[in-house]
Amino acid sequence: MINKVLGQQGEDIAAAYLEKNSYTIRERNFRYKSFGELDIVASKKGKVVFVEVKTRARPSDFCPEDQITPKKQKQLCKMARIYLSAKKLPPDTPCQIDIIAVELNGNGRITALRHYHNAIEDAG
Amino acid sequence: MLARIFSAALDGINARTIEVEVAALNGLRSFNIVGLADTSVKEAKERVCSAIKCVGLKPPNQETRRVVINLAPADLKKEGGHYDLPIALGYLLSSGQIRFNPARKIILGELALNGDLRPVKGALSFALLAAKNGCELIILPKENAREAGLVHLLAGNDDLRVIGAASLKEAILFLEGKKEIAGEKTPLADLSKEPLTNEVDLSWIKGQEHSKRGIEVAGAGGHNLFLQGPPGTGKTLLARAMVSIMPYLEPEELLELVQIYSAAGILPANQLPTRRPFRAPHHSASEPAIIGGGSPPRPGEITLAHRGVLFLDEFPEFHRNVLESLRQPMEQGEITVQRSKTNLTLPARFMLIGAANPCPCGFRNDPEKQCTCAPGQVAAYQRKLSGPLMDRLDIFCWVSPLKYEHLAGGENQESESRQVRERITRARNIQKKRLHGEGILTNAEMTLPLIKKHCQLDSASQAILKKSVDSGWLSGRGYHRVLKVSRTIADLDERDNIISADINEALSYRQKETVNLP
Numbered sequence: 354m355i356n357k358v359l360g361q362q363g364e365d366i367a368a369a370y371l372e373k374n375s376y377t378i379r380e381r382n383f384r385y386k387s388f389g390e391l392d393i394v395a396s397k398k399g400k401v402v403f404v405e406v407k408t409r410a411r412p413s414d415f416c417p418e419d420q421i422t423p424k425k426q427k428q429l430c431k432m433a434r435i436y437l438s439a440k441k442l443p444p445d446t447p448c449q450i451d452i453i454a455v456e457l458n459g460n461g462r463i464t465a466l467r468h469y470h471n472a473i474e475d476a477g
Numbered sequence: 478m479l480a481r482i483f484s485a486a487l488d489g490i491n492a493r494t495i496e497v498e499v500a501a502l503n504g505l506r507s508f509n510i511v512g513l514a515d516t517s518v519k520e521a522k523e524r525v526c527s528a529i530k531c532v533g534l535k536p537p538n539q540e541t542r543r544v545v546i547n548l549a550p551a552d553l554k555k556e557g558g559h560y561d562l563p564i565a566l567g568y569l570l571s572s573g574q575i576r577f578n579p580a581r582k583i584i585l586g587e588l589a590l591n592g593d594l595r596p597v598k599g600a601l602s603f604a605l606l607a608a609k610n611g612c613e614l615i616i617l618p619k620e621n622a623r624e625a626g627l628v629h630l631l632a633g634n635d636d637l638r639v640i641g642a643a644s645l646k647e648a649i650l651f652l653e654g655k656k657e658i659a660g661e662k663t664p665l666a667d668l669s670k671e672p673l674t675n676e677v678d679l680s681w682i683k684g685q686e687h688s689k690r691g692i693e694v695a696g697a698g699g700h701n702l703f704l705q706g707p708p709g710t711g712k713t714l715l716a717r718a719m720v721s722i723m724p725y726l727e728p729e730e731l732l733e734l735v736q737i738y739s740a741a742g743i744l745p746a747n748q749l750p751t752r753r754p755f756r757a758p759h760h761s762a763s764e765p766a767i768i769g770g771g772s773p774p775r776p777g778e779i780t781l782a783h784r785g786v787l788f789l790d791e792f793p794e795f796h797r798n799v800l801e802s803l804r805q806p807m808e809q810g811e812i813t814v815q816r817s818k819t820n821l822t823l824p825a826r827f828m829l830i831g832a833a834n835p836c837p838c839g840f841r842n843d844p845e846k847q848c849t850c851a852p853g854q855v856a857a858y859q860r861k862l863s864g865p866l867m868d869r870l871d872i873f874c875w876v877s878p879l880k881y882e883h884l885a886g887g888e889n890q891e892s893e894s895r896q897v898r899e900r901i902t903r904a905r906n907i908q909k910k911r912l913h914g915e916g917i918l919t920n921a922e923m924t925l926p927l928i929k930k931h932c933q934l935d936s937a938s939q940a941i942l943k944k945s946v947d948s949g950w951l952s953g954r955g956y957h958r959v960l961k962v963s964r965t966i967a968d969l970d971e972r973d974n975i976i977s978a979d980i981n982e983a984l985s986y987r988q989k990e991t992v993n994l995p
Contacts, residue, residue, distance in 0.1 A: 400541055433505055445503040447541040471539060475507040 363408025363455040364392050370453070370466060371395050376402065385435045389428050394436060401448040403433050408455045418454040418467065430475045478502075480571035482579045484563040485606055486555055487599040489774060489814075489821040490740040492606035494583075496549040497560060499567030504543035510564075512548030515556040521588075524558070525565045528592040532646045534574050544568060556773060558587030559597040562616070565645055566652070577652040583607040583615045584648075592645040594618035598742040600625040601735050604639055608632035614660070616651070619643045623747050624739055626661035631732055635662075665728050666749070677717040680893035684883035688715055691874035691986060693897050696722050697904040698965030699919035700958075701807065701829040701869060703792070703988070706876030707846075708839040712832040715876065716788045719830060720755045721894040723785075724902040727918070730784045733824060737783055741776050754785035756827075760794040767799050768806070769814045774821050779806050782827035792831035793861035800866055803829065807869050810922065826922070831870065833862070843878065871921070871958045872986040904968040920965045925957065932960040937977040945984060959983045 368378055371393065379401075380394035393404040405425075407417035429450050437446055449471040456465040480499045485492040508522050529536040537544045546564055548555050563584045569575045585603055587595040597603075600621035607615040608628050615637060617625055622641025629635050638660035642648040650656035679689060688704065692715055695702040702719075704712040726734070731750065738744040758767060758778045769777035779787055789795060806812040810826035836855045840846040850858075908920055915927060923931065934942070942959065945951040951959065960975075962983035967975045 430505060445543070447503045448505055449541045450505065471506055471541065474538070475505040475543070 359408055359410050359457075360406070362457070362461070364406045366408075366455050366463060366466070367404060367406040367453040368393055370468070371404065380436075383432075383436060385432070385439060388435060389432045391429075391432050391436060399447065401437075401442070401446055403429065403436070403448065403450045404453055405429055405450065406453045406455065408457065410457045410461075411459065416454060417456065418452055418469065421452060421473075426473045427476065429473060478571045478573065480567045480579065482563040482567045482570070483583050483612075484560055484585055485583055485603045486553060487557070487602060487740055488553075489823055490599070490602055490736050490776065490780075492599060492602040493553065494606065494610065495553075495555065495560075496547075497563040497567050498547040498549065499564065499571045500545045500547075501537070501568060501571040502543045502545075503541060506538065506541055506543070508537050508544045508546075510546045510548070512546075512551050513554050514548055514560075515554065517557055518548070518555050518560055521558065521561045521564050524561050524588045524590060525568065527590040528561070528588040528645050529565055529569065531590070531592040532644075532649065534569060535572070537568055537572075540572070542572065554773065557598065558595070559585040561588035562586035562594065562645065562648060566648065569649070575649055575653060577654075581611070581613045583610075583612050585616070586618045586642070586648070588645060594642055594644055594648070596620035599736075599740040601627055601631075601732070601739050604628035604637065605631055605736075608634070608637045612637060614638040614640055616640045616642055616648055620747055622661040623663050624735060624744065624749065626663035627665075627732060627735060627749075629662055630665065630728065663749075665731065666751075676721040676894070677714055678721055678892050678894045679718045679897055682711050682714055682718065684879045685711060685715065685876060688874040688876050689897075691872050692716075692719055693722065693901065694962065694965055694969065694982075694986070695719070695828065695830075695872045696897075697901045697969050698871075698908070698961065699828055699921035700871035700962055700965065701921070702831070702872045702874070703867070703870045704830065704832045704874050704876050705835055707843050707878055708834060710876045710878050712876050713788075713790055715874075716757075716786070716790070716830045716832060717755065718894060719786050719788075719828070720753055722897040722901055723753050724898065724905050726750070726753060726784065730918075734784060737776060737780055737824065741781065743781075754782050755788065756782040756786070757788040757790060760789070760791045762795070762799065764796070764799050764802055768802050769812055769821070769823055769825075770816065772816075772818075774814055774816065774819050776823050777812070779803065779812060779825040779827055780823040783824050784826060785828070786830055787827045788830045788832070790832045792833040793858050795861075797861060800861065804866055804869060828921075829870070845878070867988055868952055868954050869958075870988070871962050873988045874986070900969060903971065904965065907968045907971065908965075920961050920968070923961055923964075928957055928960050928964075932964050932975060934960075934975055934980070935977070938963075938975060938980040941977060941980050941984070951984075951987065955987065959987065962986060 376395040376397045378395050383391040383394055391403050392406045395402045407420055409417040450473040452469040452472045454467040458464050482497045484495045484497050486495045510519050526536040526538045585597055596618050600617055601624050604615050604625035619641035625639045640658050641661055651658050734750050756778045765771050767778045769780055806825040812823050812825045814821045835841040836850045837858050838849045841848040946956055963975050963979040966979040966982050
């Protein structure tokens, strides 16, 4: 299960990055039944920020963020709504979905970290 | 928070009020346009976001807002880019980024990605709607301001201010009262001062005195004209010369034309028509192209030829259904396009000029050349010119081949068209004065009671007409058309009474029986 370990490693890096940028981490790996998972739920200035982290360990022609397919986007929107209702937050809470891409080299050192703010639009 | 801005949609050449409601609530970001909007309206999202970013305000795609835009009434199909500006202003208003009172204002304009405004179709119709609704101002792109500024001539009052804005930024500054833009009020230019360009002058055509007189009478009274003759004798040139001899546009006619051409999207930015339209569609044109229709419904050639000339060259080559569908608009001066989803009435008061050869090869009845058509071919060709349609054409001219002395004849430098136009203008002024109060301008538009009232005949004239009608040569409609044409001939001579010579001339323009099969 090398992928799971790698994913966890990337999420740790992203969480540390967010905390450094004065986000508050509210939740890690939020799951609801089998609908899916939110990697990180953070908040900053009264805004709830759902973060999807994508990590890649070896150099390749593809970017990790390319893995966010339309299907994945739809799922993230659904999970965001589920989170709000599970935590009894009003549905008109200001919130957004961010993507953090982490690239590591063979030695496990960070070569790039990209943060996309408000990256996904809720198609309804 | 909710914002409501008034905009408008084009329905034929008339405008309807559209309410643009914008709700910007907190939540996961989304941007939806509802209210039967087509793709061009839905794409407003990208233009609006980019334009708002370019003026330095916060666009919806960078905020945590759930934006819903509703275009009401919900059952009317919306199309076009002119909802961009009201959507952008509505969003800024509902998100609290700008502040103004949207009541009694109509706002239209298509946005460029950098926030500039692009011209829209139908500006004068929109301004007219705003004036009718008692709005205090209409904001539209700068390029449309001159056209929309004509509205004070139509509305009869000066309450409406027409504001032309160059960009989203200018519109915002104006609405917030930080920048003053003067209201546009376009005066009517004197069209007789406009230089004439690319016009066929009547003096270019040598000989053909009978046909020239025919088009003079047709032009004077607004009668329909049919030119028949062998190929190459000048039928097309004669038809094109018609525009040069017709009188200048009356102010009310100009305003009608501006509305039609603007709604059809073929009015050049910041320009107004100066001459009567001359439309010459190709004979392969379809019925909706000529009559009007399509989805969304668009004005056809007959509407674009309003107050001008519709020239159908190679008349019998047109599709039969196209020709037959001309009958009703020729009679009524307007066309009602009825489809399952639309019912649209458009003005279509045009002068029809048809041109045709006498047979497919073109040389039937030619004294020099031999016609090579089979009798059946000639009959099929002439059947296209059905009785009911031909009955509506008042003036027939046979354009005969010319002799050498006509072609090489003396150079005539003076503009013959100008002299003829002066005569026609005098005749039209007489008609206008006589028909003042009936709401029409020319003899061709007279209805039956008006013909009775204005075409009193002496006994000699009555005798001539009695013979023609009783012999079956002249139909009831033909009789009334002869009366109208003779009224025009009398007007050209500036006479109050119609005399028998006028009747004889008018009868000479009726169609001769040309089908004489062996």
